[in-house]
Amino acid sequence: MHLKYESPLREPLVYGTKDYHQVTEDIVRPIEAKPSKLWYIGFFISVSLLMFGVYAVYRDVTYGIGQWNLNKTIGWGWDITNFVWWVGIGHAGTLISAILLLFRQGWRTGVNRAAEAMTIFAVMCAGQFPIWHMGRVWMAFFVMPYPNSRGPLWPNFNSPLLWDVFAISTYFTVSLLFWYSGLLPDLATVRDRAKTKLRKKLYGIASFGWIGSTKHWQRHESLSLVLAGLSTPLVLSVHTIVSFDFATSVIPGWHTTIFPPYFVAGAVFSGFAMVQTLMVIVRKVFGLGDYITMGHIEAMNKVIVLTGSIVGVAYLTELFMGWYSQNKYEGYTFWYSRANPFSPYGWSYWGMMTCNVLSPQIFWFRKLRRNLYVTFFMSVIVNIGMWFERFVIIVTSLYRDYLPSSWSVYYHPTVWEIGFYLGTFGLFFTCFFLFAKYFPVIAIAEIKYVLKTTGESFKDKMDVQEVLETEEFAHKYVH
């Protein structure tokens, strides 16, 4: 009997026979090569969308929120729906980097860089909505607690919206630091390979003088752990606080104590779906299939089916409580405004149920989990479903609340409302295209780290020893 034992369950984290140089070559190639035509087209479309969004926001700021179809009953519509949606998407990155780092999940290395970038861009997009949805955005600085001559007059620390301000800005800052500190060694790698002066200078500045000394590495590791420790509670707290916007109110359909866990699960759900969408594209376009493996895809699909089922349970709990509480207002919101498919917004509820709860169940099948097309399609479906979820929560609660006299229907978004949303897509993808062009989309250093313990070359190295019989091995190594 010899030592060689291969796990039938765990597959290698990196496919193929790679050495360190090969890894660097593979990942840095897109940065050093000229962008493809596809990149230019995608970038152009993204920037166009962004410009359209900027114009839509210009209209809203100049002419008033009346550019949108919100009304006296429904004060929030697409704006806050999109905000919560983007914030939710911005959860996967930090979850992957921080929580999975703490849990020592090796597979995170393939996707963490791009996922973190996505998080940062998604939070940037999310932040646009609470800012520009204000009636007087030029007074937005009132939410900052700064000493002033008005008393001094402080913001209202009781308001969940203010908690949002702190929660999201903290989350953004920590995520950004985490992402960037992880980038340092890789930027240094790019710098060291740079062939032009300008490149060298820019990447030199960006890599903060990283020379890869042991001291650097040691500090880097410590910082990563500290930041991971900091971000872990943030992953849970941000969406909890966002859910407080609703949970602390008096509106039936909002006033719900299960919101924090329900929102966090939903956020992880949508975040992973968005990572899937992007990863499937990136691995295809940049040919990084060996690094972002089917194993990764499958692992994330497992998270999707888990969190999708958690939100499903939350939906059913809400429905149950709508009946069980015998509160007529709750009952009406959950059973008529939402669950009745013939009510004015019944379609959005059933859209949500179909996309979020029913369709992800296909991932119980391994074959479907490992199918790229199914994965891509489902990742889009999940995000549509999660958009519906936020729309359902916000609009179907508001449009028919307590006094029937005030009921109204938010009939359709205006082109500027849609434009703002499209604009954030523009912002997101513009950032992402720039990121993909100028930054290593996969953490080179971390891949090299896992390469030591996984992959074909590791096996090649170990094979020599593992084929030995136990006695042979002992004879050779025991002194």
Added chain:
Amino acid sequence: MEQNKHWQSFGELNNSEAYQKAAKDEFREELPFEGNEEGGFFKTSTPRRDFLKYLGFSTAAAALAAGCEIPVKKAIPFANKPEDIVPGIANWYATTYVQDGDAISILAKVRDGRPIKIEGNESSPITGGGTSARVQASVLDLYDTARLRHPKYNNNEITLEAADKAIGAALAGLGGAPVVLLTSTVNSPSTLQVISQFLAKYPGSRHVQYDAVSYSGMLLANEASYGKKAIPSYRFDNAKAIVSIGADFLGTWLSPVEFARQYSVGKKIDEKNPSMSKHIHFETVASLTGSNADERFLHRPSETGAVVTALLGAIKGQGVTGIADEKLKVGIAKAAAALNENKGAALVVCGSNDVNVQIVVNAINEALQAGGKTIDWSSTLNYKQGIDADFAKLVDDLNAGTVGALLVSGANPVYTWFDSAKVVSGIKKAKLTVSFSGRLDETAKEVQYIIPDSHFLESWGDAEPKTGYFSLIQPTIHPLFKTRQWQDSLLKWSGATTDYLAALKTYWATKLGGEAGWDKALQDGVINPATEPAAADAAFKAGVETAAIAAIAGAKKGGEYEVVLYQKVGIGAGQGASNPWLQELPDPITKATWDNYVIVSPALALKLLGIDLRNNGQSDDYEVHPAKKQVTVTVNGKKVTLPALIIPGTQKDTIGIALGYGRNVELGKAAVTDDGEPVGKTVYPFASLNGGSVQFFAEDVKLELAPDMFDVAQTQTHSTYNTDQGNRTEVMKELTLAEFKKDPSDILDEREHELKEYGGVANFERDGTIYPVFDKPGVHWGMSVDLNSCVGCGACVVACISENNIPVVGKREVSRFHDMHWIRIDRYYSGNDIDNPSVVFQPLMCQHCDNAPCENVCPVNATNHSSEGTNQMIYNRCIGTRYCANNCPFKVRRFNWADYTGADSFPHNQVGHISEVTWGMNDDLTRMVLNPDVTVRSRGVIEKCSFCVQRTQEGKLKAKKESRPLKSGENNEWDVKSACQQACPTNAIVFGNANDSKSAITQTRASNHYRLFKSLEQLHVLPNVNYLAKVRNRDEEEGKKEA
């Protein structure tokens, strides 16, 4: 001994030059701005601290520069201060609102020379300080940009002198052809004197009074029955049983403010000994009055005669005959029984303009011994005196060419006469035609000369709405334009040397015993009889009804469908059409603004429109979209296509359409849509002349579904507070009188039950929360609204608009649910009968919750609670997140979606984004109506009812200056009344200091302990507004829980 050298760096050890420099500079004395002289500012090497300083300064400077651009507005002080103007202090002038015979005594609030608000004159025994929506809105007409600014001849400007000369010459050159002065009802004694003086100058001339919606049937019937061509005073307050057959006496019929006041007397409930008047209403289309009735029955308009005949028969004990409809039959029997039970305290009124019908009504009242009790002939109502036949004859005369000159004041027959073309052709045949219209109405467009009359707030005058009761008019502002009172014109053309003011003064000084009497009367605004005359009867000529009944029996029968033409509370016969406040005032029943429409019953909707209201999906689909199906209505070959609204409580084979729409587009911005089309469509052509009076219904109507949809802007869509998930009894509470008598504490028990687990009603504030309860020392404002007194007329809504500078947003914005009203009147249906449900009105303003959900969600503290219990809104702190509006369970918070007021700091952001009419409200002229005490809100901020904080502050200050406690209703003395409270004709709203045991609010709450409830009380938001439950005078104990 050489000391050991201790060193901590090699620099120190070696004592290098660099080290020396560093050591020297360690604690520098001078400011660290290096090289200021030689290198200039940009060359300095800025240390970190300076960088932070610069950053802080420049950020602050940029923020200041960005935030401080405020448009420069010049305020110029008086060089010589006028004696009676103190900046910031309002002057009040007693005057009278007059329009087409309506006259209501008012006080005009004048700030810095501008009248800005109208309030009822509490010295008037007729109204007791009550007003109507139209009275409240009339101040805006003064500042209307569409007012005519100078005399015109064939649409060209001329001077008054030239006009006088030319008209004088033309009058002289008539060659004996008669002059006809056509007016709406004139009840001003001095004007009547001026008219007779003028007519005397031109022999053969005559004065014709013409009312758009006339009472000529009633006048002639009274002549036949009592020998008096007049309308008696009605005493609804004395009536224990009231039956109305189509008379909307709380909304539009004769003197609604007076009647509403009287009516509410019978509806006030003494909890210890509950009793109420009983009001049974027969009508076709739900009116304001019908909605307030205890019981309501439906009939076709052509059946009005049959109904009154059957009622007369039933009262006389002959049973109900000649009525096919079972429900109606029961109703008539009930009405007859209620009336007979209360003989001597019963009153029947009828809105029909048919002489015969009114004769029968007179016979009914005679049989009920109403004369001298509920019908008072001691003084007559002088609001409407026009006789349709007189005008019909005038039209014939005009067309025959026998009228030399036609002078028109007030009347607008080209619009309101059913045969408009004939009026126009007649006017063209007169040699001289003059209109005194203040704006370019339909008739003014057809005449040669327009000498625009001044607005009543710029005029002198008097009125005698009720014989013996006078009300004086005095100007509150110098005429804004080159206008002249028409009485002055008449005096001039009759060769008098005095002007109208002199004539008026002489007239009254003579009567009142000199200048002092005149001054006093002018100050009071009213002249009342020294003692109120005792109610008197008039001799009734028996037997005249026999012929009338025969004539009614022979009247035309209705076809498949009928149409009834009604007046809206705000628009009236068309007078309100140019007033944006009134156009935006939601109709009490339909809650629609800015349009007229076809009202159809749910049954007809199913048949004609294919919409089944009982089907949740279909009714949702109908109600959530502003686009409504259109119906083409054909009467006598005349077609009108209008959108259809389904209104429960409409007779199933009848449709209703409001008069007063489809005005001339030059009448004012409010009468025109953004597309340049008139607002709504006129249906006056559907009227017809029947037996000498105009009949405002048509018996035979063809209805077809038109292809297109049309948007109707409604402020409320959902109509019932019951849902398939339970009845929302915490929103509204109502019960029947029988129930209330049997179990007075029913509502209190219901509240106790609801709050049982949280300390019950008494301890709910403390036990319903985990947070501490705060003391409420000092003043604590509270409001009580008696739903039993509220008739839903909307006077409070317009009063609030006027007081609080609430913008007009226009139809498009209303249809997007962007209406801005701070107080709204929620209309709910109750009962299970969708064809004829009960209606209840609930005025809803900010509830000023003591535990307000809006307050704790605002991120910037822009809305917070005052120590006086009011929920305050700080506009310039608001950043517009709308979170508060979302979290308001009452949905009373309003957001400025666009720059409705022109108060925004972004220029040029209104054109194309707000309606023309909103744009018009930003005109310098129109802005003169703004209340300087109330901030005009800019775009992007939330606003809502403030409990008239400017008034409470003023009231407190007044009390403080007089070193006494604030009075809010103690002995009926008031330092503060909210605008809505002041406007209310029925005193349904009581406002004041709830911490004062003697205040009216405390008294009201204590004495109505059983009926008191707070909307959505169980949420523990602790509203400072309470309601008193609606009680219907019904025998059966039905409809409490599910109602």
